Amino acid sequence: MTHKLRAEYGPQGPAGGVRSWHVVRDEDPATALCGRTMPDDAETRPEQEWGTGLRCCQQCGSLYMHETPHMQGSHPYS
Structure with missing residues (x-):
């Protein structure tokens, strides 16, 4: 499964900047x-930008971590 980041804007829309990334x-x-629900015109970024300092939705981040195998092979029992 692959993912993307989508922008959530504040009341001023894109002109006011990104409030949070989902x-x-x-x-x-x-x-x-x-x-x-994300608007059709929301800015989109690749999932590799998750965790790079962008202000991301905490709930999305938690669920993303459960869906994405990070650092496979780094745990001694994997």
Whole structure:
């Protein structure tokens, strides 16, 4: 499964900057993992930018971590 980041804007829209980044699945880019509906014109970034200092939705981040195998092979029992 692959993901993307989608921007949530404040009351001023894109001109006011990104309020938060949400994680969406590629097969449903209109719905964030947290359940928020994302506008069609929301800026999109690759999932590799998650965890790079962007202000991301905490709920999306938690669910993303459960869906994405990070650092496979780094745990002695994996």
